[in-house]
Amino acid sequence: MLTLAIPATASTPAIAADWAAGLLTMSGDSYPENSFELFQPVIDWVDAYLGDSDRPLTLSLSLLYLNTSSIRAMMDILDLLQGAHDAGRRVRVEWLYDPDNERVAELAAEFREDYSFPFDILARA
Amino acid sequence: MNGDDGLETRVEALLAAPAHDAAALHVALAALYARYRDLAAQIERVTRIADRYQGAERERGRSYAVRYEKQLRQIEKIMRISDRYQSMLRDLNDRLHWLSLRDVVTGLPNRRHMLGRLDDAVADAKEGGAPLALAIADVDHFKRINDGFGHDTGDKALAALGHALCGLLPDGDAARWGGEEFLLLFPAHDLAAARRRLDALRAALPGAMAPLWPDGVPTLTLSCGLTAWRGDDDALSALLSRADEALYVAKRGGRDRLVVAD
Structure with missing residues (x-):
């Protein structure tokens, strides 16, 4: 049972992974100088979680800005979820955004269009 | 094989x-x-x-x-x-x-914005030789509004004043200078023209503020110090000092008036 808790910095999001709850959350901006260093543990966590049991996984995102390499890493994570979904696993993404910034919702929709698992884009109350 | x-x-x-x-x-x-x-x-x-x-x-x-x-x-x-x-x-x-560059209460340009605008205006005056005047206006007894009706009402009064100045002067020529002080710029105005303009503005102010003026609050008046650019050797800091001193004289002289720095 692995727990991941990466605190936010000025250029990286807060990342928390709860194995027991099957919940991975990321919130904030993401423009690290080395996105591999930041996201590889997250990708490893998702890989391990999906490989370990058949429990559902929710990816909860409150991300505002992502630089190019973070977008790439995010796609790698979403690809893992798609693979699990194709194999019959229950996975879902919820992307929360501030209704004052509709463009975040549009960007989340750009990510969503390649995937067939449940992917909700929700305005934060 | x-x-x-x-x-x-x-x-x-x-x-x-x-x-x-x-x-x-x-x-x-x-x-x-x-x-x-x-x-x-x-x-x-x-x-x-x-x-x-x-x-x-x-x-x-x-x-x-x-x-x-x-x-x-x-x-x-x-x-x-x-x-x-x-x-x-x-x-x-x-x-x-x-x-x-904006003041959040009044919606007017803030001091930083106006300082940039003043630099440009003085440079334009030096280059083109056109006259230039400016005034610093201070709300009379503003503390009474804040103390008597609360800071929320004080902010509403400032917003009403900002709205009025916006309507009475070209965009960008009025700015919140700080507290209850406003800077009014009169490009291409000599002292006499700026004075006429400022007198008209002060007269029109109550009507222009009325739509946003908070209920039950006595209307405000302004004390103003006005000065004009005096040519190439007249620095912006000197212009501002003269306007400030004239404003001080207006305040000491009983408020609700315009004093011109000669």
């Missing part, structure tokens, strides 16, 4: 001999036939293996092409999303820039 054992030469010699040794020729031809059959089998085997390799290469080629296509699509998508993020950032920066 060795092609250098002279079998072919022997067969040729037997065939060329005037009297055929039929038995020897038969044995030699049978050996030659066996050799060619083995060679054919070997070639067939090599061809089969080569075909298999080619098939695998084709498969691999196809799989590379599919992966390449997929990666190309992914890169295009990453670029598209990234470009949209860049444009979002650019817009947010523009908005931040705009906000950094």
